[in-house]
Amino acid sequence: MPASKINRFRRKLESLVSLATTDGDLVDRILTQQDLVPARADLVPHDDREGGRLILMEGFACRYRNLAGGRRQITAYLVPGDSYDLDVALESGADHAVMALTAVRSVRLAPAEVSALKEESPDVAEGLRLAERIEEATLREWLVNIGGRPALERIAHLFCELDWRLQAVGLVEQDRFEMPITQYDLADTAGLSSVHVNRTLQELRRQGLIALAGRSLTILDRMALHVLADFQPRYLCLHASV
Amino acid sequence: MPASKINRFRRKLESLVSLATTDGDLVDRILTQQDLVPARADLVPHDDREGGRLILMEGFACRYRNLAGGRRQITAYLVPGDSYDLDVALESGADHAVMALTAVRSVRLAPAEVSALKEESPDVAEGLRLAERIEEATLREWLVNIGGRPALERIAHLFCELDWRLQAVGLVEQDRFEMPITQYDLADTAGLSSVHVNRTLQELRRQGLIALAGRSLTILDRMALHVLADFQPRYLCLHASV
């Protein structure tokens, strides 16, 4: 199986719950109809009325919101294996949109498909519940990050989190991973200007913590980066209590 | 019935779903055993192992997190009628604590009581689900607020939200409500210094938008305040879709 065909969604579920082979196959089967979406396109537009319900197989995307004055705030990243809105039985209010940050391969599911999947496999359902909880904890963590830390720590924390999440789905090799997020997007994520993001990245490089060239990020000193960012990954590794 | 005895929790549920009288009585009955907690005390400590599961009847509280360097970030306010952690069937990870911002009257529930309540009344269960969704939307809104708006708009938005939420539980009279949150706490909420919060409040007063004296906040020009803050309360008024 070519690397690009690895089912990151299955992989993510397996990092949260243990799946029987049959459950895994079930998950594989549901993901046959994949869409290709170019970078910068909306996967779920602001005026979406029917709910998103998608799974990201390849590429990066983000949940964001436009503000008065032309600014934009990114409120979450979606990396391969992540899902969006899979559990919500509610008119979404549609105050947020989802945009592809890179070219993306994704699966859009009908409500019936989601409920069928959850009914056929309680373990998958549990995994989705956990994923949703982690998503919420991550949101809280971002609030703490943006509200409480200066630029250097803030960006460092973002990288720590990305590193951790990408490891969970097998996208980190030798402390190196693809980081195709532009500095403009990082700025809209961290609540900083792109110019300041640029200077902050330079400082992280100068301190020997990371190497960032093209779209490839290398963590040179993970320990030091964690300390700088005060990174405590507990929120990313919740597990079922029962 | 004295004003202080109004059941704000019931009132909040009724703003989300329509409750039969029997459901309402059921809610009333569960809230007999109320605790009094003084200001500044932890309602749910960081090291809490058994989950919070509480309902706030009177007073203000906040969910917060301590950061390296002595800073503190508040991630949510609890006002009368709000609940905490009622729906979570998961070890909470306990990376957050809940503190009373004022003297507080609250109810702590056992897991069994919560599930019994939800089983006996599907409408109450639905209300709790909605409340949880609103909580999450509010969290996202705070991220947007802190990440994307300058101090003046940020504080203004906070007040718009408080105004709206307190109206929902009948705690606003003639554009005036009790606002017992100190400037230090506002600072930890907005990611600003207390000195800057002070100056920002003065600017809001100077512009004739609010009057703030003692613990009483008056909205002098709600329209203008909403415009300044770019306040769109959609996120606070989700309703059941089905």
Add this chain to the structure above:
DNA sequence: CGCACTCTTGAAAGTTGTCAACTCTCGTGG
């Protein structure tokens, strides 16, 4: 090759934080 997008840089301005002191209010104890 040339365009579009991204990254980088410098200088100046604006916003926000820090420090330190002073005032005000209110509840407690003398």
Add this chain to the structure above:
DNA sequence: CCACGAGAGTTGACAACTTTCAAGAGTGCG
């Protein structure tokens, strides 16, 4: 009844952080 002390609000001067504006350099793709 008044003095006291703790917590909260206010102020000024200064420093630090971050943004804005503007321009140039690098990169990849049609």
